[in-house]
Amino acid sequence: MNQRFNDPQTVLVRLSEEVGQDVADIGSRWAMSGAMSLTGESSGPPRQVPMGVTLRMEQLATIIEEITKLSIDGPALLGERAAIAGLTRQGSRSVGGHAQLVESIDKPICINFARPDDLLLIPAWLKEEIDPNNRKELLSALEKSESEQLLKQADLLGIPLGVPDMEERKQPAQLTEGKTSNKRTAKTLVIEFGSLWASPLCGDLLRRSGCRVIKIESLARPDGARRGPTGFFDLLNGGKESLALDFSDDRSLEFLRKIVKEADVIVEGSRPRALRQLGIDAEKEVEAGKVWISITGYGRTGPRSKGVAFGDDAAVSGGLFLKDPLSFIADAVADPSAGVLAATLALSALKSGKGWLIDIPLSAVANWMLGTGETPEEVAENIVAEPRARKIEISATKIGQHNSQLKNEFS
Numbered sequence: 001m002n003q004r005f006n007d008p009q010t011v012l013v014r015l016s017e018e019v020g021q022d023v024a025d026i027g028s029r030w031a032m033s034g035a036m037s038l039t040g041e042s043s044g045p046p047r048q049v050p051m052g053v054t055l056r057m058e059q060l061a062t063i064i065e066e067i068t069k070l071s072i073d074g075p076a077l078l079g080e081r082a083a084i085a086g087l088t089r090q091g092s093r094s095v096g097g098h099a100q101l102v103e104s105i106d107k108p109i110c111i112n113f114a115r116p117d118d119l120l121l122i123p124a125w126l127k128e129e130i131d132p133n134n135r136k137e138l139l140s141a142l143e144k145s146e147s148e149q150l151l152k153q154a155d156l157l158g159i160p161l162g163v164p165d166m167e168e169r170k171q172p173a174q175l176t177e178g179k180t181s182n183k184r185t186a187k188t189l190v191i192e193f194g195s196l197w198a199s200p201l202c203g204d205l206l207r208r209s210g211c212r213v214i215k216i217e218s219l220a221r222p223d224g225a226r227r228g229p230t231g232f233f234d235l236l237n238g239g240k241e242s243l244a245l246d247f248s249d250d251r252s253l254e255f256l257r258k259i260v261k262e263a264d265v266i267v268e269g270s271r272p273r274a275l276r277q278l279g280i281d282a283e284k285e286v287e288a289g290k291v292w293i294s295i296t297g298y299g300r301t302g303p304r305s306k307g308v309a310f311g312d313d314a315a316v317s318g319g320l321f322l323k324d325p326l327s328f329i330a331d332a333v334a335d336p337s338a339g340v341l342a343a344t345l346a347l348s349a350l351k352s353g354k355g356w357l358i359d360i361p362l363s364a365v366a367n368w369m370l371g372t373g374e375t376p377e378e379v380a381e382n383i384v385a386e387p388r389a390r391k392i393e394i395s396a397t398k399i400g401q402h403n404s405q406l407k408n409e410f411s
Helices: 008-016 026-032 051-068 075-085 116-126 135-143 147-157 198-208 230-237 250-262 272-276 282-287 311-317 334-352 362-370 403-410
Strands: 099-103 108-112 174-180 189-192 212-218 241-245 265-268 291-296 354-361
Touching (some): 008 334, 051 075, 051 334, 051 362, 075 230, 099 135, 189 250, 198 230, 212 250, 265 334, 282 291, 282 354, 291 334
Parallel strands (some): 189 265, 212 241
């Protein structure tokens, strides 16, 4: 293996360089990825996107293969959920149906209704009496509002809102180096706290690269993806061991902290205070030689670090969407791209033999994917493939299926 992949900082510098090579047929490669068919108006033709989307996903796939020999089709990963769930493009409405692009007074914004409870906060957010279930009335109110004021109130209330031109990071991740790892087992142990798409995809790619992955869920709030398409959950979580705990129980938390101490890699997708409340400190674990992957909407620090985000709205915050007319790019594009980036940097960090805190904001990943924004010309002759998914090799286990086994092993 090339030694340049033994240091995540070197890999990140390489990833942050402008990608300009091999663009002659970039438009046709995007068309064949399956993700192009998810981009554009439902009544119009699929659309081309900034070259960086295809190039960056190809670049990540190449690095993963050079490190582990695992071969993946990077751009095709952007369409896996849609392929399994039978979803398609909807223009200014997201492929998943929850997010909506709308023109506010000063710029396009994206409101995401991924969580039903957020609808109850709409009147307080807009500071007016409004029926949150009346989508037409809501969008009309947003069109009469300024993005900055909407943003401040959204972050205060925990409403996912995408606002472009806010992401200033030049790199898709921030790295903090820890101390040398004291790895004790032959097989890398990954603890995954993440849910939905980005973190589970990272865990899945690490598993396929030879790691042992234990998926940890709260009994009170299990992974929301369990309520979605079974095939998609199986694709991302098959082959992982499942541990389900009551996070309000002291004995369960004691065991949780014990198993984290044995891990080589921790993958999580929550804001920093969530795990600190459980007695788990990322910085301390990194100093102990562990690789810590933190995937959040807007990073662990910064003006929006307390904000909530999902893949579609975070992509808009990173500037990764189409205009004239407004349209989302693929399906929650910031989620799978962040998951692949996380796996790439985690694999490199493991090769370094040191602890690393790898802070990956979805919005920064989207901005990185945008690149220069240069978009290939539309070519009518391009064959536009349907979205596709990797083969589901094994079904995901039931929640908590490995509780007894793991408690016997790590107690």
